Structure formats: structure tokens, C-alpha cells
Amino acid sequence: MKPEIAKIWCESLLSGEYEQGWSSLSFGGKYCCLGVLCELAIKNGVNVIKKNVQSEPVNYNDCAGVLPTKVKEWAGMKTVLGEYLEETGVTSLAGKNDGGMIFAEIAKIIQARSEDL
Numbered sequence: 001m002k003p004e005i006a007k008i009w010c011e012s013l014l015s016g017e018y019e020q021g022w023s024s025l026s027f028g029g030k031y032c033c034l035g036v037l038c039e040l041a042i043k044n045g046v047n048v049i050k051k052n053v054q055s056e057p058v059n060y061n062d063c064a065g066v067l068p069t070k071v072k073e074w075a076g077m078k079t080v081l082g083e084y085l086e087e088t089g090v091t092s093l094a095g096k097n098d099g100g101m102i103f104a105e106i107a108k109i110i111q112a113r114s115e116d117l
Contacts, residue, residue, distance in 0.1 A: 002076035005040075006114035009075070012036050013103040013110075022098045024057035024064050033097045033106045034067050034082060035060075041071040066094070077117055084109075084116040093117070 012018065013036055021030025025038055038060040042048050048070055051059040061068035066080035082093030096106055110117065 001078075001110075001114050001117040003114060005037075005075045006110050006117075008040060009037055010107040010110050012040055013107040018103070020097070020103055022100075025060060025066075026058035027056075033093050033103060036103075037067065037075060038071050041074050044074070046070055046074045082117055084113050 013033060018031045018036050018039070019029060021027055021032060021035070023032075025032050025035035031039070035058070038048060038050075042050060048060050048068060049062075051062075053059075057064040061070060063080075067075075067077060067082075069080075071077075072080055079092070081095070083090055084092070093106060093109065096109065
């Protein structure tokens with residue numbers, strides 16, 4: 001992924017501005033790590049349509065569980081789930097988030113593995 005995007009993403013994850021959520025990009029005011037990236041894309045002028053319907057996950061360009069293509073391309077991500085290879089096999093940032101890993105730990109992965117993402 002693009003180093004400058006990795007930097008602002010990590011800063012945002014660590015800022016306390018976003019409350020962590022699971023199972024969708026954003027729901028009920030909480031965000032998956034990938035949902036935070038969607039919000040950053042919007043703040044940086046990427047043309048992403050955000051639909052927020054009460055009692056449903058937020059949709060970014062009709063995506064609720066994976067990065068929309070425009071966000072993936074803007075960030076320079078290789079996959080829509082933030083997949084990368086660990087010693088135990090392929091894993092993803094989405095999987096780490098939904099598995100209970102906190103934003104601070106996810107930010108460390110992004111910092112260390114940004115070229116792989």
C-alpha cells in the first residue's frame with residue numbers, strides 16, 4: 001500500500017477518534033479498521049458514496065464488509081480485505097479486526113507490513 005496512506009491510517013487508528021466495531025465496515029458509530037480507511041478516503045476527496053440507513057451497516061459505494069474498489073485503489077491496497085501472508089498462511093486485517101485484535105495492534109501490522117498490503 002502507499003506509505004503516506006499507511007501513515008495517516010495508523011495515526012487515525014491510534015487517535016481515539018474512531019470506536020472499534022466488528023463484522024462490517026461501520027455500524028452504529030463503530031468502525032472496522034477498513035471502515036476507518038473508507039472514512040479517510042472520503043476526507044481526502046475520494047468519490048465514495050456513503051449510505052447510512054438506521055439499523056443497517058453503513059455502505060460505502062454499496063460495500064458493507066469489504067473495501068470499495070475506489071478506496072482500495074486510492075490506498076494502493078492489493079486486496080479488499082487487507083490480506084497478507086503470515087507464517088501460518090494468508091490472513092487479513094479484516095479478519096484480525098473481527099477476531100478481536102485492537103486498533104493499536106492492527107496499526108503495528110500496517111506499519112510493519114504496508115508493502116505486503
